[in-house]
Amino acid sequence: MDAILLQILNGLDKGSAYALIALGLTLIFGTLGVVNFAHGALFMIGAFCAVTLQRLLSLSYVTIDETRTDFLGNPLKVKTPYVESWFGPEIGQALIDWSVPLSILFAIPVMVGLGFLIERGLIKHFYKRPHADQILVTFGLAIVLQEIVKFIYGANPIPTPAPEAFSGSFDFGVLIGFEPNAIIYPYWRMIYFVFALIIIGAVFAFLRFTTFGMVVRAGMADRETVGLLGINIDRRFTIMFGVAAAVAGLAGVMYTPINSPNYHMGMDFLVLSFVVVVVGGMGSLPGAVLAGFLLGILESFASMNEVKSIVPGIDQIIIYLVAIVILLTRPRGLMGRKGVMEE
Amino acid sequence: MSKTKLTRRGVLKTGAAAGTGLALPTIFTGAAWSASDTGFTNAPTGPTVTLGFNVPQSGPYADEGADELRAYMLAVEHLNGEGDGGMLNSFSSKALNGTGILGKKVEYVTGDTQTKSDAARASARSMIEKDGAIMITGGSSSGVAIAVQGLCQEAGVIFMAGLTHSNDTTGKDKKANGFRHFFNAYMSGAALAPVLAKRYGTDRKAYHLTADYTWGWTQEESIRAATEALGWETVNTVKTPLSATDFSSYIAPVLNSGADVLILNHYGGNMVNSLTNAVQFGLRDKIVNGKKFEIVVPLYSRLMAQGAGENVKGILGTTNWHWTLDRPGTKEFVQSFGKKYGRPPSQAAHTCYVQTLLYADAVQRAGSFNPCAVVEALEGFEFDGMGNGPTLYRADDHQCFKDVLVVQGKENPTSEFDLLEIVDITPVEQVTYPPDHPMFAGGDLGTCNPGA
Structure with missing residues (x-):
């Protein structure tokens, strides 16, 4: 029982990342009709926003300590971060410690800006081209972004820990009457899950309760008619691309304490996220979220030893297996609408 | 259009020459190494x-x-x-x-x-x-x-x-x-075992997470053999896909497995993530079977230590050199x-x-x-x-x-390259094995091939 509860918790945080990326993918597909293979790269860029802010806050000046030597026998160069000398060691350290949550503020403008740039500079020119062309150009863009990041930050994962205050884990088991230490769960993963729910809620509320969102939804349903009503739907869709990029970026920022980011983390998520979108139903936002969590939880269950002993290797194929079953029984996915990508 | 003429006499002559060459005892060819340095792939001719x-x-x-x-x-x-x-x-x-x-x-x-x-x-x-x-x-x-x-x-x-x-x-x-x-992996196991016994005792229950490819398998086999020889019990061995990035669903079952040591047979990005996840789940703060829970990373590299950051502190492993x-x-x-x-x-x-x-x-x-x-x-x-x-x-x-080095993540690194410290040096006699050891059996060195 405790093992099952643990895997559900595990699935929720894994599912959070899938859901956030899939949500952005669906937003872009639903508004602009583009299958964006660069979306995983946007997730990765978000994570590197956190790395960048951490580096910026850790920018240091060098003093020479004559009493100690480095590995070559020269006097040791001691680095002190500027923030520590500006704000005092305590506040300086706290700023560096909290760099990941602070990166949210840093990442939003960067990601929205990057989203605009990509949409206006590149993807715009591919609206009237076949889906295959769009996939190729966005996939190419993903590789370019990936290589730029690798060029700057190297290929090795870069540790970006959560603030000290959230570094431990929470004993869930005690809360619901289990032995102590039976079900413990890292604080940061719980924060990730709650954060994902907030972002998903915000996107849905934005689309449902604002005029802007209403127009966008109308545009998603019938772009031509909305255009005929004299509404500049293209501009709104560009903004939605920026929003989708920001969602992916924030998912990346908050993911960094879970696993040290590296340049290909986006690709690791991209393929799975596409499966999530297809399982959820192309163009359906609730479908993307539902499928994200569903596949996250199933993936966690599949890596349990009890399950693996019955079907060896199931943890590697479960997602694709589920995709096949769902597409065979519900060809439009869980919540797919008629007519999407079927012309 | 030209046509190569293949005569019976020509074929016989070439065959005989080639046959003589092949039949020559290696002692003659051996002596001729330096005489004319040709007759092998990419023999260097220029300066x-x-x-x-x-x-x-x-x-x-x-x-x-x-x-x-x-x-x-x-x-x-x-x-x-x-x-x-x-x-x-x-x-x-x-x-x-x-x-x-x-x-x-x-x-x-x-x-x-x-x-x-x-x-x-x-x-x-x-x-x-x-x-x-x-x-x-x-x-x-x-x-x-x-x-x-x-x-x-x-x-x-x-x-x-x-x-x-x-x-x-x-x-x-x-x-x-x-x-x-x-x-190699055998040497890591043989070098680690005495240090593990000294630090963690001989009554331990180990849980292995292993990267699912040639290196992972041989390392698991080697470390398992070395620790079981100490008296440790192997509770479980779980293969993880090489492409895995989040190991939480593999780490979670460790919590209630009764194991008090987690051995990570992972390298590179796999190791960085599995160790980070294990630390997040509070494994290092746990007390199991009345003992402090420990994590071991049998093969260390500096890049892995850099990637895992703070999490490597105090964790034992081996390296070829430092x-x-x-x-x-x-x-x-x-x-x-x-x-x-x-x-x-x-x-x-x-x-x-x-x-x-x-x-x-x-x-x-x-x-x-x-x-x-x-x-x-x-x-x-x-x-x-x-x-x-x-x-x-x-x-x-x-x-x-x-000799093989046993190292651990350093508590107070002075630079980004100063992440590991040497704990012990296991002498070569303890890591040497016979050439026909079962873990190395099945292959044949064959003979050298000069190519060309």
């Missing part, structure tokens, strides 16, 4: 000789590949008599004199393994066929090393393995043309490398540098670039002054035997 450095320049191990390449360039410099000479000053063999190899200036070409077997084979093949490389060296994965070693055997060039830790490289997949200076090891050659190499690149060398850089020098020295001593002459010169070669202490290149399997 230069080309070495092929096959390292990951893209993909997840690109940083490790970059450090290997730094070491290779330094080795070439020292072979050609430039720079401060590095380990040439401490190497016990004095055959090399800074005038290249056999008087030929050393040049090099590089290939990108991408840490993929097929890409690594393609780049090695291209360096052999297009660039005329006489020797291939490098790599940072056992899958790649075994693939490239097989290719070099077929092509008739020497393969000096880079970072490869699987038992199979010099076990069931060993080849006469291939040589490994790096240690820049703080006080042995002849270490200081020379660290100074030389540090002055040129501003950082101490990694163990990957060390093994690659040493392999290049060992190859060059073998050619110099044999007086020939012929792969069979090099094999002869390296087999059973004993040397010192290369940073590890006295070392033997065993003839039976082309594996180097030397």
Whole structure:
């Protein structure tokens, strides 16, 4: 029982990342009709926003300590971060410690800006081209972004820990009457899950309760008619691309304490996220979220030893297996609408 | 249109000549190594000789590949008599004199393994066929090393393995043309066991998470055998996909398995993530069976320690070499490398540098670039002054035997390169195994292939 509860918790945080990326993918597909293979790269860029802010806050000046030597026998160069000398060691350290949550503020403008740039500079020119062309150009863009990041930050994962205050884990088991230490769960993963729910809620509320969102939804349903009503739907869709990029970026920022980011983390998520979108139903936002969590939880269950002993290797194929079953029984996915990508 | 005339007499003549050549006892051909240095793949004819450095320049191990390449360039410099000479000053063999190899200036070409077997084979093949490389060296994965070693055997060039830790490289997949200076999984187990017993006792329950490929399997087998010999019980062994990024669903079952030690048979990004996840789940703060829960990472590298950051502190593992090891050659190499690149060398850089020098020295001593002459010169070669202490290149399997370092993540690092500290040095006798040890059985070294 405790093992099952643990895997559900595990699935929720894994599912959070899938859901956030899939949500952005669906937003872009639903508004602009583009299958964006660069979306995983946007997730990765978000994570590197956190790395960048951490580096910026850790920018240091060098003093020479004559009493100690480095590995070559020269006097040791001691680095002190500027923030520590500006704000005092305590506040300086706290700023560096909290760099990941602070990166949210840093990442939003960067990601929205990057989203605009990509949409206006590149993807715009591919609206009237076949889906295959769009996939190729966005996939190419993903590789370019990936290589730029690798060029700057190297290929090795870069540790970006959560603030000290959230570094431990929470004993869930005690809360619901289990032995102590039976079900413990890292604080940061719980924060990730709650954060994902907030972002998903915000996107849905934005689309449902604002005029802007209403127009966008109308545009998603019938772009031509909305255009005929004299509404500049293209501009709104560009903004939605920026929003989708920001969602992916924030998912990346908050993911960094879970696993040290590296340049290909986006690709690791991209393929799975596409499966999530297809399982959820192309163009359906609730479908993307539902499928994200569903596949996250199933993936966690599949890596349990009890399950693996019955079907060896199931943890590697479960997602694709589920995709096949769902597409065979519900060809439009869980919540797919008629007519999407079927012309 | 011309037509080649094939006469019965011509065929007979060629056949007879070839037959005589083949039937010649090796003692005659052996004596002729230096007389005319031809008759093998890429025999160097001009004033230069080309070495092929096959390292990951893209993909997840690109940083490790970059450090290997730094070491290779330094080795070439020292072979050609430039720079401060590095380990040439401490190497016990004095055959090399800074005038290249056999008087030929050393040049090099590089290939990108991408840490993929097929890409690594393609780049090695291209360096052999297009660039005329006489020797291939490098790599940072056992899958790649075994693939490239097989290719070099077929092509008739020497393969000096880079970072490869699987038992199979010099076990069931060993080849006469291939040589490994790096240690292996068996040695890690044998070196770690006494330290584990001393630190954590002999009554422990271990849980293994293992990367699902050749290196992971042999490491799990080796560590398991070594710890079970101590009296430890193995609670469970779980294979994780190489492509896995989040290990939480593999870590969670450890919590209630009754295990009090987690052994991570992971390398590179896998290890960085699995260790980070294990620490997040509070494993290191747990008390199980009345003992403090411990994590062991049998194979360490600096890049892994950098990637995992704070999480490596106090965690035990092994390395082939470390820049703080006080042995002849270490200081020379660290100074030389540090002055040129501003950082101490990694163990990957060390093994690659040493392999290049060992190859060059073998050619110099044999007086020939012929792969069979090099094999002869390296087999059973004993040397010192290369940073590890006295070392033997065993003839039976082309594996180097030397002391193994047990290290742990440092509590108070002074720089981004000062992440590990040496805990113990397990003497070579304790990590030596017979060539027919079951973990290495099944392969055949075969005979050297000079190609061409």
